[in-house]
Amino acid sequence: MKTSLYAATFLAFALTLSLEGVEPQQVGSPxxxxxxxxxxxxxxxxxxxxxxxxxxxxxxxxxxxALPRILSSKFGRPDYIFAPATTRMMEIGAGGFDYLRPLATIEPTAIELGLPVNTNFGYTNIEGLRSELTRKKYENALIFVAWEHYELARVVKQLVREFGGDAREVPDWKSKDFDSLYVVRIISREATKSVSFTLDQEGLSNLSTDCPGARQQ
Structure with a gap:
């Protein structure tokens, strides 16, 4: 009787050890x-x-x-980063200037992550950008695109429409809005594609107007 009791106790103990470290299986998958x-x-x-x-x-x-920690915490490490070509001048009145803002905005993120930035497209070349983003090589990728706000809204609406979504769900980008994130997900399943659009925020609208390291008077 004692032998049977010891054997049962040992088996229960061994079963407990064998189950330790086994993670519970997740029900369903996103x-x-x-x-x-x-x-x-x-x-x-x-x-x-x-x-x-x-x-x-x-x-x-x-x-x-501040963007590297925000983008990484929200979305993870990107596979690709895009910004407009800086050689495409923006015309204002009788003059113009090289358009550096989008690249300057995303550069700290690219530098911190050790990634290149694709600057092959001028900021108005939305058709070229859209065509690039829909190539097969990006089907399972995470991509950050820093751009001019008016053209951003245009390309997002085009992508949503192209894959069967309702472009009316994509709001125009307001001129004073520097904080929004427009997130497009293109889902490829066998021979079909679908799309989703969500609106997010960086949460960085109340940062200092002084440059880093500026001397306080």
């Missing part, structure tokens, strides 16, 4: 097998000076420096 999701996070450049120079102002620079 992404069904065979499904690929391309996630494109569109962000506007940071705040700009009243007098156009193509540059950020100090508040915009502070936003750019």
């Amino acid at each position: 992404t069904p097998p065979g499904t690929k999701v391309e996630t494109i996070v569109f962000l506007r450049h940071g705040e700009k000076p009243e007098k156009e120079t193509g540059q950020l102002n100090c508040q915009g620079l502070n936003r750019a420096l």
